[in-house]
Amino acid sequence: MDTSLVFTVRRREPELIAPAKPTPREVKLLSDIDDQDGLRFQIPVIQIYRHDPSMAGKDPVEVIRKALARTLVFYYPFAGRLREGRDRKLMVDCTGELGVLFIEADADVTLKHFGDALQPPFPCWEELLYDVPGSQGVLNTPLLLIQVTRLKCGGFILTLRLNHTMSDAAGLVQFMSALGEIARGRHEPSVPPVWRRELLNARDPPRVTCTHREYEQVPDTKGTIIPLDDMAHRSFFFGPSEVSAIRRLIPRADQCSSSNFEVLTACLWRCRTIALQPDKDEEVRILCIVNARAKFDPPLPSGYYGNAFAFPAAVTTAGKLCENPLGYAVELVRKAKADVTEEYMHSVANLMVAKGRPHFTVVRSYVVSDVTRAGFGNVEFGWGKAVYGGPAKGGVGAIPGVASFYIPFKNAKGEEGLVIPVCLPSEAMERFQKELNSVLNNHIVQPSIIVSSL
Known part of the structure; x- marks a missing residue:
């Protein structure tokens, strides 16, 4: 991606879009x-969407603005505001007249100016x-901000910012898909939204039944939280040849079961740890985001759009991770993922209430999230599927170096694979x-790593 690209965006004043019809006034x-x-x-x-000749005369800004008001009738909590109660308990004050923030904009570039490799980091973000x-x-502010930017070629870019406490990737895509359906003429979403957040509440009294090393309070005694200055953002492409090259580094017996x-996660964790050069005896963590919807019996309702994932952690020392064969890290990752069950999710909810809703461990941690099945690229507003859809950058909140997303991607040769943003000190x-x-x-003479950097 051409990250040297500079362009100008003219924006209208931000506006609040409220639900198109009256919605319940309640606290959820x-x-x-x-x-x-x-x-x-x-x-x-x-x-990111291309120009579509069949949509001549249709304005994406107007289409999406109107669809948003109609979609919020069904997803009215998004039009509310978060409040905090006793013991840091969050709730949505559903005040439909407030709404979500919406920005209309025009950019003086075409999609071609962005080049072939549409991937994070994006220029002029x-x-x-x-x-x-x-x-x-987080509190008392709009829960969604959406900007629709027209491009000179007739394509457009929709960017969105969501308060993560409201939804995970699966829940967000469910909302965006509903918005797309209504933009294309449906009167209601094909998957009705389900709130039911009480399904993931703690017991009374709370009882933690599993081990959760992802929430251990680790002192940052050696200053190893990544510094925020002089950070490099790059994306790496992993196609079939790259993945098979990494697979050859693990025992044949494990290749079939992994x-x-x-x-990939084991490899990136190891390479990243080597790059950060911690002391051999320091503990390092990999936190794998695991969608737990199907782990429940019965499964969570199909329209549930709350957060339904865990961060199970694998923990070892930097020395063991870097000096052992790759199969050692693969086994740690596999075991961590397997920890997530229905009981594990209930245990996390109980730990939150018992321990004051702690942050996951950041010190010497690496968070990975596979969004290949989330479906961002399938969201349509009438102009076809997105040519890129998904996370705009790596990182978690104000901690840019901690997380990477696995994003589906097709390279210039037409190979399908993953593009993975990584953020580290230069x-x-x-x-x-x-x-x-x-x-x-x-195993590869010339690895086909696509690299884009800021």
């Missing part, structure tokens, strides 16, 4: 999974999603890229 409690400290931030998403002053907070996610990024190249070069 979030679940005890939703309101944990580690989800109290905004998720940025970007959806602050232009594509205007940070409306006073809107960044998923691509487990193998010197560590050079070491990370060198380490990753050495892994891939064992």
